[in-house]
Amino acid sequence: MAKKVPLRMCCVCREQKVKKDLIRIVKNKDGKIFVDESGKADGRGTYICRTGGCAGEAEKRRAIERALKSAVDAELFASIKELVAQQ
Ligand SMILES: [Zn+2]
Incomplete structure (x- = not known):
């Protein structure tokens, strides 16, 4: 059975893509907004296409x-x- 890959939506073009094709931007509970390279930071996240x-x-x-x-x-x-x- 094929593994289901979770998709995330780019907040600009609204296309659904796999996480590795996106840059995650997170706002944490202190209101700090940063690029989350690990993809695991807590907080509200949004995504942008890497390319x-x-x-x-x-x-x-x-x-x-x-x-x-x-x-x-x-x-x-x-x-x-x-x-x-860098891409
Ligand atoms: Zn996009």
């Missing part, structure tokens, strides 16, 4: 702000873009 234009779009369209209902600083976008650029 393509979603990282840039997220900044323009404030998709992360809307998903997490919080302000996001430029530093977070810088670390997201770093991850995207």
Whole structure:
């Protein structure tokens, strides 16, 4: 039987993808927002595609702000873009 792979949705393009194709962004209980590379951090998470234009779009369209209902600083976008650029 094939193992069922859990899918997560990119908050920009709304496509469902496997976690390894996405970058997880988490807001923890202290309200700190950060890129969760382990994928295991506690808190409310949202996802962005690792490839393509979603990282840039997220900044323009404030998709992360809307998903997490919080302000996001430029530093977070810088670390997201770093991850995207590594691909
Ligand atoms: Zn996407």
